[in-house]
Amino acid sequence: MFWCVLVTVTALAAPPSGQIAYLALGEGARQVAMLDLASGDTRPVGTGTQDGAPVWSPGGDRLAFSTAAGDTRRIAIVSPDTAAFEKLPGAHAWNTHPRWSSDGSAIAYEVSPGAGSLPRLAVHDFHTGREILWGGGREGLFRPVWLPNLDLRLFLDPDHELSIEGVDLGRLWAEAEVSGAVLAVGTTRALGRISTEIYVVTETQVMPLLLDMIAEDSERFVEWGCAVDRKGRQVAFESNDGGDREIYMLGSRGLVNLSNDRHADWNPVWSPRKNWLAFESFRGGRQGVYAVYTKTANVRPVVAGDDFDARSPAWSPDGKWLACVVDEGARSGLRIQAVEEGTPPIDYSLPSPGVAAPAWRPEARP
Amino acid sequence: MIRVLVLVSIAITLPAAARNADGTLAVIEYPNCGAPAMVTPGGAFSVRLREKAELFLVSEKTRLPLETRWTGREWGLPTGRCRLPGDLIPGDYTLEAVTPGATDANRGVVHVVENFPDTYTIAQIGALDLRGDDEASFTRVRTLLEKAQAAGAVFAVITGGLASEETAGIYRPIVQLLSTAPIPVFTCPETAASPVAATFWGRGGYVFRFGADGYLAFDTTGPFPADENGPQAAWLYRVRRRIRDSRWSIGLTQYYSHAMGIRAQLTLLVDDPLDALLSSTVPSYEGHPLSTAPWGHTALFPLPPGTSGIPWRLLRIGAGIHEIAVPLSKPAPKSE
Structure with a gap:
């Protein structure tokens, strides 16, 4: 079924082409849908009524999102062009926040x-069809994002001499070489309360991103919304x-x-173009979308x-x-x-x- | 079924809140009988309307035009601040809205009090779970509110669900119940559980002040408690800042768990932590029930469903926020 869409272009501008997946919110329902920018047509994806945010595979051929069925939530994989639809046969009742690996061969998600x-992290490998708990099954790991490569190691552990209690670094990097690694926000206990840190997670290992070595009293602060740039060398x-x-x-x-502003700034999203980052900020009073050029920290409202x-x-x-x-x-x-x-702007x-x-x-x- | 019809017909025929004929909110969204205004003479209260209107404060003897300063939009609706004259006589007033096409009135929703005491008592009431076919359950709530009034509570907050199911059929008699309550009653939003709820109680949530203290009622119902994908995250950030200068900032919600929407927790419990959060669930962490939010700072006052009757407690708000014993007293007189 195709819906008619009103497209308002404030002034003449060459609109971008392509497609955007989104969550259509109705009265008590939410369903993944797709908008074709050229025609303005929209159509639902799948048959869910309580879907989660959609995430594209790196090649753009598949979408992943969580979808509810009774008291469970499964990760749905949909090919919008062929309408192929499958639900990952996870071992856990509640599966959310999927993220594709950079080659599209695996998905990490919360279970x-x-x-x-509190969630744990699981990874579904499309080659083997198996789901494996990552981080040794540690509880309290949120919002995984894949590292596209292991370049981050160059500044985390440049001399390969780092030692962290409870972490087998040799095993961590060995596992990362074989199966990849994700960054995740993890709960931690500090000063008698929970806080969060950012961790590098592999199948059996969970290593803090060492913010406490760089930022004094890091455990006092609560981190969230982790994002890795396209080349895997910068983490926001x-x-x-x-x-x-x-x-x-x-x-x-x-x-x-x-x-740096006295109002909240959150939800960083890296551009495919080098050194641009979008985020949400309340610096103008209302919530707005802003972009920052990371080399100069020059922020502009978008x-x-x-x-x-x-x-x-x-x-x-194209990052434009x-x-x-x-x-x-x-x-x-x-x-x-x-x-x-x-x-x-172009409004849909x-x-x-x-x-x-x-x-x-x-x-x-x- | 007959009892349902009786309750519904009472709700429609009595001269309670004007609203629409089907009991849903008309022009005035806030204040309403589940989220009233409490204000002193010379003070101001907030309004949220479906459309801008001329506003009047109405009692049996007066119909006072209100000077309204429009402050913007919230949940898509115009909001404003109405200032009262300094010589207004304390009492309960009806708020009337007049637009070119309609007149709407929310009866008794502006409670003008002589002053706000530094120390006061409120009643926290858990889930009512009212049923349309159970007339006695309405009587029990009425009796409980009278007990709270007799114990000195200046207002009541209901931090649990109002009804066993979120339908118009059950909300209509609840409007009648709250419109005639002996003390102001503040309910927690349950819009995410049912779109019908918003049509009777207003959308999203609301904030109010009682003297030096600020209260924030927000929605954690539905399949995604404190959903991060919708508009609630931004709204929570803005209204939390609005009551930042309060002596105590107190959250009101139906459900709290450390696993609910993280953005709401970061806003309300981490970055700008509330002093207290009143809810109907007992959160636990690592198997232990919590008295403080696991992020630290915020004191939790959970009031889970009881094995018999409606759970409730008295809270003393002053130099601190703490539970006090319900005083033994003679039963309140039965209402006519």
Whole structure:
């Protein structure tokens, strides 16, 4: 079924092509759907009524998202072009937040017995068809993101002499060479309460990202929203170090506060283009989407206004455009905005009353 | 079935909240009988309307036009602040909204009090789980509110579900129940559990002040408690800052777990932690029930469903926030 979509272009501009997957929010229901930017047509993906945010495979041929069935949530894999649909046969009742490995051969996701439990990390290997708990089954690991390579090791452990209690580093890097590694936010106990740190996770090992060596009293602060750049050499995350939530970047230059503002900044998303990062900020009063050039920490508003919220930035494959949700309260829609200043926005008023979690389809790999 | 019809017909025929004929909210979304306003003469209260309107404060003797300063939009609706004259006589007032096409009134939802005491008592009430075919359950709630009033509670917060199912058929008599409650009653939003709830109680959530203290009622119902994908995260951030200067900042919600939406927890329990969170679930961490949110700082006041009757407690808010014993007293007189 195709829906008719109202496309509003404020002024003449060459709209980007491609497709965007998103969550269509209705009354008590949410379903993954897809928007074709050229035609404005939308269509549902799958048959779910309680779906989670969609994530594209690196080649753009498949979507992964969690979907509810009774008291369980499974990871659904859908090929939008062929309508092929499968649910991963996970061993756990509650499976959420899938992320593809950089070659598309595996998916990492959170697993737990139910909605009220702290998650563990599992990885489904498409070659073997097996699901394996990662991090030795450690509880309290959230939001996995794959490292595209192990270049991060160059500045984490340059001399291969690091020693961390409880971590077998030799085994960690050996496992990472074979099966890859993910970064995840993990709960930790510090000063009599829980906090979070960012960890490198392999099948049996969980290693802190060593923020405590770089940032004094790191355990006092709560990190979240971890993202790795395309080359795997820079990690962005949010932390309340400094009193409010800021976007930090860990890379060859050490730890840098990229967003520095007295209002909250959260949800960093790397551009496919080098050194650009999008994030959400309240610095203008309402929630807006901003971009920062990481070499200079120069922040510019992309979609921000006085009478609406903008959230969930998603980069186009060429890194020139950002898609995001624009929310005026009663309804929300999709807006596409060029990162370069002076280009008018393109608004898509979709059939569903609400929109969430846009994900721009990557270009097909040759 | 007959009892349901009786309750519904009472709700429609009595001159309670005007609302729409089917009991849903009309022009005025806030304040309503599940989220009233408490204010002193000369003070101001917030409104959220379906459309901008002329507002009046109405009692048996007066119909006072209110000066409204429009402050923006929230959940897509216009919001404003209404300031009261300094010589207004304390009491319960009806808020009336007049638009070019309609007149709406929420009866008795503006409670003008002489002053806000530094130390006061509130009643926390757990899940009501009212059923349309159980008239006695409505009487029990009425009696409980009278007990809370007799114990000195200045208002009540219901941190559990109102009904066994979120339908218009059961919400209509609850509107009647709360419209005639002996003390102001604040309910927790359950919009995510049912879109019908928003049509009776308003969407999203709300904040209010009682003197130096700020209260934030937010929604954690539905399949994704404190959902991170929708508009709630931004709204929570903004309203949390709005009550930042409070002596005590107190959250009201139905459900709390350390595994619920992390963004809401970061906003309310980590970055700008509430002083207290009142809910109906007993959170645990590593197998132990918690008295403080596991992130630290925020004191938890869970009130789970009881084995018999509606759970409730009295909380003393002053130099601290703590539970006090319910005083032994003569039964409150039965209402007519």
